Amino acid sequence: MNIISQKKLYSPLIAAAICITFLFAACQAEGDCTQDTRTSVGTAFFQPVLGANQQYTAQTLTDTIRIKGVGSDSFINDTLSISAARLPLKSFEKNTSFVIQKDNLKADTITFIHDNTEQLLSLECGVKVIHDIKDIRFTQNRIDSVKIAISRIADNKTANQVKIYFKVE
Numbered sequence: 001m002n003i004i005s006q007k008k009l010y011s012p013l014i015a016a017a018i019c020i021t022f023l024f025a026a027c028q029a030e031g032d033c034t035q036d037t038r039t040s041v042g043t044a045f046f047q048p049v050l051g052a053n054q055q056y057t058a059q060t061l062t063d064t065i066r067i068k069g070v071g072s073d074s075f076i077n078d079t080l081s082i083s084a085a086r087l088p089l090k091s092f093e094k095n096t097s098f099v100i101q102k103d104n105l106k107a108d109t110i111t112f113i114h115d116n117t118e119q120l121l122s123l124e125c126g127v128k129v130i131h132d133i134k135d136i137r138f139t140q141n142r143i144d145s146v147k148i149a150i151s152r153i154a155d156n157k158t159a160n161q162v163k164i165y166f167k168v169e
Helices: 003-027
Strands: 040-050 056-060 065-069 075-077 084-088 095-102 108-122 126-138 143-148 162-166
Touching: 065 084, 075 084, 084 095, 108 143, 126 143
Parallel strands: 040 162
Antiparallel strands: 040 056, 040 084, 065 075, 065 095, 095 108, 108 126, 143 162
């Protein structure tokens, strides 16, 4: 066998070996993403309770609270009694609004004004958005006040980042 016929024989074999190597390398699951890529605000609900000393104290609320994102067709919570919820903020807008209704009475609208910063997690996971809450505006039908406890929303583990206090009934 001469050199030219050996090259003709080995060239397709080498090309096939290279293709198979790349195929197996591309199918490996070495970097599966297990990190949270979406962040949401940990929100807790409170109501005033008149104590024995005739002073009001904040008590965790455990009533049915309906929560729906403005512009969304689905509820975050509809029928469950809750004391807290995680509210997803919009990644590409600076305002996110929700309608909050306690015990099927008159609803309030709460609007989060926030800055968004993208943070690269990895090639597999892509980016996550960190939100910095600048202000919160709300109607006062049933909501008395809102407190921003932690303004930087960087994960889904921190609770009570925002506290919503309802009025005395």
